[in-house]
């Protein structure tokens with residue numbers, strides 16, 4: 001005769017709490033108080049010291065005009081100006097930029113008045129998907145500040161570190177030239 005084994009349910013007292021032996025609580029991350037001068041405004045926040053400028057701008061200061069790309073220093077999408085010079089914000093620790101003047105694309109327009117570069121990009125169709133546009137605008141802004149009437153080759157060289165998948169660059173070069181012809185070097189860049 002076959003022997004049948006029946007299982008009775010375990011009572012609560014017999015049940016063992018199920019625990020995952022490899023689950024480890026993440027350590028609490030230390031933060032530091034940080035103060036940034038962004039687009040002419042003082043911004044205070046608490047950040048983990050390992051965060052890049054790109055992460056802090058987007059995630060802590062809600063300035064999402066600066067774009068994520070490769071995060072390896074190769075595509076130029078994350079370009080912002082620090083003390084007027086284009087930098088790759090994905091490679092820079094945010095805490096290294098405290099008390100330096102940071103300009104993002106949100107700071108280009110003067111209230112409702114667009115920067116001459118923004119107007120020229122819009123008029124000539126130099127922005128298509130727009131993903132590279134903040135980096136192009138800021139890099140071109142720094143160029144026009146140091147060289148108000150750049151030659152085509154100078155523009156090409158200045159923008160060569162910023163990749164655009166859409167426009168083929170011609171419209172972008174033309175837009176920079178148009179802004180320059182209109183006196184596009186702003187003193188506050």
Ligand code: FES
Nearest residue numbers: 069070071076090
């Ligand atoms: S995201 Fe590509 S260079 Fe910074």
Ligand code: FES
Nearest residue numbers: 128129164165166
């Ligand atoms: S406009 Fe689309 S990547 Fe440049």
